[in-house]
Amino acid sequence: MATKSEDSTFLVVLNGLKISTAMKADIEKKIRAVVMQEIATIDHGDGITIQPLKSLPQSRSIEDPVGDLIRRGGTAGLVITKKVL
């Protein structure tokens, strides 16, 4: 088995073995699951601050709706910016 990676493209080459279509599909499914689990660990959070949308003058029209949403524990859009040291 040979593996190769370039940018975000990963190749797995396995020659010689007679792998059924079902097994190949199962392997692909498991590879995808592993890749997704690795992606799930990504955190580029250092140095990033979160700025509420309502702090932007152009976006104050939604200040009250968003505030109401926060009180309900719902989902709101926010803008994030990199922290200026």
Added chain:
Amino acid sequence: MSTTSTSSRALLCPSARCKPRSLLLGVIGPDGRVQFAHDRLVVDDAFVEVARLGRRPEARFRFASPCVDACANWEGRCRVADGLAFEVPETELPACSIRGTCRWHAQRGDDVCLRCAYVVTDVETHDESKDNNGNQV
């Protein structure tokens, strides 16, 4: 700018929670902007489980799931989408896997796509006193 105000059905909210069967839109990069996935990546149970081990997933990723009329932001239009009116330097649309079915795009057109990369979903992300389930620690 589009003024679409049709039902939310069949369109995807690009600012959804991390949950199984959501789509992973992208990863929030070191510069604070979303790096969009070109392909539709479906979130499964394992992804959610792993993602919740760290900081809130919604602070690190962007997810999409069906837009719902019951959302507090829905008043015939999405109020969050309407609020994205700040200036940005971008002139090229990001590669996005859901543009054709995105609520925000359906409502405001390409204009909102230029600003989408600056959005993070969870308002409670910065609150270190809460865990991943929003409970006080």
